[in-house]
Amino acid sequence: MFGLGGRGDAAEIKDSGGRPGYTEIQPKESRTPQERQDIRSRILNRDVIAEIQGPLQDKRGGLEKEKEVREPIQNKQDGLERERAVREELEQKYPSEKGNQIVSEAYLRGKNGNIIKDSVTGEARRVDFVVVKDGKAVASIEVTSKTADKREQTAKEERIRDAGGNYIRDNRGELAEIPSNVRTQIERRD
C-alpha cells in the first residue's frame, strides 16, 4: 500500500524491504511518464475521496448526505395515488360481486376485538388493505414506495401476529380472522 504524502505527484517512499503489502517506489527522476501517471491515478487524495463518497461531509456544518426535501402535501398525494392504483387492482382481482370486501386502514386486533400492541415498540399495526371473504381474510396488502424500508414494520407485524393479533374489523364492524397462512404482501409503486 502506498503511503500518503504531498510531494507533488510522488507518494512518500517506503522501503518495502520485501514485506508483503508494500510496494517499492523508485525515486521520482527515474520514473517513466507512464509510471508517473500510474502513481497519480492510484494516490488517494481528498478530491478522489470526495468524488467517491459524494457530498457526505459539509466542511462548514457537517451536514449529512443531501436528500430531497419534499413537502408533506406531496407525500400525501403520492401515497394516495399509490393506494388508488393498488385498490383498483384489488377490486379487479377480488370483485365485490363474489362476496369480497376490501377493508382499508385495518388495525390488527385480538380475538376480543381489542387492538393489539407490539411488545417491543409499544405500537399498533394498521394494514392498508385487507380483503375479506366469508368472515376470513384472504389477502393483506401494504402499499409503499419503491425505496421505503419496511423491515421494522414487517417485524412488528410478525410479533403482533404471534401475540394473537390475527383479527381485523371488516366493513360491517364484524371481526374477521386472518388465517396464519395469510401474510401481508408489500406492494411497491412509484
Place this chain on the structure above:
Amino acid sequence: MIKIYDKAQWHIDAGESAGAVVAKLKAVLEFLDLKGLLDSEGKEIMELGIDSSVSLHERMLTDEGRNFMESCYDKVINQPAGEMAQALEQEYRDWKL
C-alpha cells in the same frame, strides 16, 4: 374507497423523521378531539395512543369532522407540529363563519 386525510407512513416512508410526523398527527387528533369531531373509531385511537401506525380517515370522524377535514386539512398539512394546532384553530374559526 374511504377518504384518508393523512397517514404517518406516507411521510415516514418518504424519509421524514418518525418522531416529527407522529407529533404532528397527534396535534391534529388532539385538536379534533377537543372540538368534538372524533367518532368512536377516532376516540379508540386516541385512547390507544398515537404512534407511527396512525392514519386520519373518515371513519374516525363525525360528519362535521369530515366536512372540516375535507375543506381545510390540505391548507395546513405542511405546518410543523408546533404550529399545527394554531393553524387548525384559525382554519376552524374561518370555516365556522
